[in-house]
Amino acid sequence: MPIFFEKRQLVTPGELLAEGDYIGGENTYIENGKIYAQRIGLVDSENKKIDVVALRAFYVPKVGDIVIGSVIEVGFNGWTVDIKCPYTAMLRASDVLSRPFKPQNDELSAVLNAGELVVAKIASYDRAHDPQLTVAEPGLGKITRGQLMHVTPTKIPRIIGRKGSMISMIKQETNCQIILGLNGVILVTGKNPEDEELAMTAIKKIEDESHTSGLTDRVTRLLKEAKQKREEDKK
Amino acid sequence: MSNKPEKLIDKKGLRLDGRKIDELRPLKLEVGLLPNADGSAYIEHGKNKILVGVFGPREMHPKHLSMNDRMVIRTRYHMAPFSVQERKSPAPSRREVELSKVIRESLEPSIFNDLYPRTGIDVFIEVLQADGGTRCASITAASLAIADAGIPMRDLVVACAAGKVEDQVVLDLMDEEDKLGVADVPVAYMPNLNAITLLQMDGILSPEELEKAVNLAMEGCKTIYALQKEVLKNKYQTVKEVEE
Numbered sequence: 001m002p003i004f005f006e007k008r009q010l011v012t013p014g015e016l017l018a019e020g021d022y023i024g025g026e027n028t029y030i031e032n033g034k035i036y037a038q039r040i041g042l043v044d045s046e047n048k049k050i051d052v053v054a055l056r057a058f059y060v061p062k063v064g065d066i067v068i069g070s071v072i073e074v075g076f077n078g079w080t081v082d083i084k085c086p087y088t089a090m091l092r093a094s095d096v097l098s099r100p101f102k103p104q105n106d107e108l109s110a111v112l113n114a115g116e117l118v119v120a121k122i123a124s125y126d127r128a129h130d131p132q133l134t135v136a137e138p139g140l141g142k143i144t145r146g147q148l149m150h151v152t153p154t155k156i157p158r159i160i161g162r163k164g165s166m167i168s169m170i171k172q173e174t175n176c177q178i179i180l181g182l183n184g185v186i187l188v189t190g191k192n193p194e195d196e197e198l199a200m201t202a203i204k205k206i207e208d209e210s211h212t213s214g215l216t217d218r219v220t221r222l223l224k225e226a227k228q229k230r231e232e233d234k235k
Numbered sequence: 236m237s238n239k240p241e242k243l244i245d246k247k248g249l250r251l252d253g254r255k256i257d258e259l260r261p262l263k264l265e266v267g268l269l270p271n272a273d274g275s276a277y278i279e280h281g282k283n284k285i286l287v288g289v290f291g292p293r294e295m296h297p298k299h300l301s302m303n304d305r306m307v308i309r310t311r312y313h314m315a316p317f318s319v320q321e322r323k324s325p326a327p328s329r330r331e332v333e334l335s336k337v338i339r340e341s342l343e344p345s346i347f348n349d350l351y352p353r354t355g356i357d358v359f360i361e362v363l364q365a366d367g368g369t370r371c372a373s374i375t376a377a378s379l380a381i382a383d384a385g386i387p388m389r390d391l392v393v394a395c396a397a398g399k400v401e402d403q404v405v406l407d408l409m410d411e412e413d414k415l416g417v418a419d420v421p422v423a424y425m426p427n428l429n430a431i432t433l434l435q436m437d438g439i440l441s442p443e444e445l446e447k448a449v450n451l452a453m454e455g456c457k458t459i460y461a462l463q464k465e466v467l468k469n470k471y472q473t474v475k476e477v478e479e
Contacts, residue, residue, distance in 0.1 A: 010468050010471055010472070012382065012391065012464045012467050012468060013382050013387070013388035013389070013390060013391055014345075014388065014389060014390025014391055014425065014426075014427040014428070015427065015464075016427060027387065029347070029387075029389065031389075031428070036389070036390070036427065038347065038387040038388060038389075039382075039385060039387055039388070040382060040383075040385075040467060040468075040471060054385060055471050056274075056382075056383060056384070056385035057385040058273070058292065058384075058385055060351075086291070086292040086293055086294070086351050086354040087294065087353070087354070088294060127352055128303075128352075130353075
């Protein structure tokens with residue numbers, strides 16, 4: 001049962017990872033009892049399970065994920081929403097209005113128009129059906145203020161950090177509200193544009209250096225220094 | 236073509252550009268150079284210069300082309316009007332439509348197209364300069380661009396041609412050899428799975444010569460594959476170096 005990789009080795013699609021009694025995990029496939037990589041990424045193994053942590057991938061919807069999308073079309077009984085993934089999502093009118101929807105009484109474009117942004121949760125999705133969104137939960141719904149930024153969806157877990165350590169640190173240091181869409185769209189809302197700008201630089205730094213260790217400390221230092229500099233400028 | 240060369244292979248066994256019979260043309264590859272595309276690659280193979288952009292997976296337009304059980308792959312092979320000596324009309328020619336199909340079919344086996352049904356990917360191949368063997372160079376670059384787009388694949392596809400010039404089987408034919416030679420055999424190959432995804436023959440070869448040509452082309456493919464992997468890894472190497 002040989003393995004053909006070192007821990008955290010960079011692999012390309014089609015590279016042979018292991019043979020025999022192993023379990024193929026994320027971004028791998030098995031052919032003739034051999035495990036190969038499916039994407040460019042770093043190999044990780046735990047017990048008998050071999051995963052490839054992809055460096056390049058697109059977002060695939062999962063039920064329960066929070067995503068940020070923009071309305072592309074107002075339809076008869078709902079909206080079509082672009083959530084930066086291979087499928088366009090649907091948001092039903094009855095879900096947003098939280099009461100029975102009557103086409104003759106309600107003008108949908110007055111509630112949510114094309115081009116407007118929403119924070120939503122994926123209510124249902126499978127191979128045969130496009131994702132359905134829901135906003136019937138606190139914290140979800142139309143976005144009225146803040147700034148948006150885009151990152152690679154695979155980097156979101158790093159921005160969250162272990163048990164949310166990274167993101168809560170940024171929130172605390174910058175006094176900003178940050179909503180991470182798992183589809184790689186991030187909403188930053190602060191009291192003033194400078195705070196938002198600061199939070200965005202920190203997130204950008206995490207995205208660029210996502211595979212380094214001790215990143216939390218460096219981001220903390222970056223934020224503290226930037227804040228200090230701003231104080232001095234004010235004086 | 237101004238004047239026809241007398242001999243394609245000289246007494247020393249060297250070809251018009253000074254290569255040995257089993258030598259590849261100089262090769263240069265680049266990945267991820269188009270920020271607007273989801274994945275991209277550029278190849279310089281001898282005098283060939285080809286740029287590839289990949290988009291998707293995304294919803295198919297027009298919608299009726301989407302398939303309920305798999306991802307559709309669309310390729311467009313196009314030669315720029317300035318890619319050859321005499322201006323080529325930019326409208327797709329019979330040859331370009333055929334090559335688009337051939338390239339698509341040689342890439343399809345490498346892609347897991349059943350994972351994301353009802354979607355499609357678009358592969359745009361733009362030949363900026365042509366010098367024989369563009370279909371092979373296009374396949375090599377397109378496969379690299381697909382990997383760069385983060386689309387799950389079985390293996391990278393590499394392609395390389397072999398053929399017969401005068402009375403010898405040679406590797407990687409250039410334009411003159413292609414036009415004045417006896418036969419041309421393009422081969423696309425997935426080295427890790429040891430599977431051929433494209434095999435064509437244009438010209439006349441004996442069964443023994445064909446076998447020799449295919450084996451020679453496969454050897455060439457392996458050399459290109461090593462470079463292909465190296466280029467792909469180099470793009471992300473910085474990530475790894477910082478980590479260490």
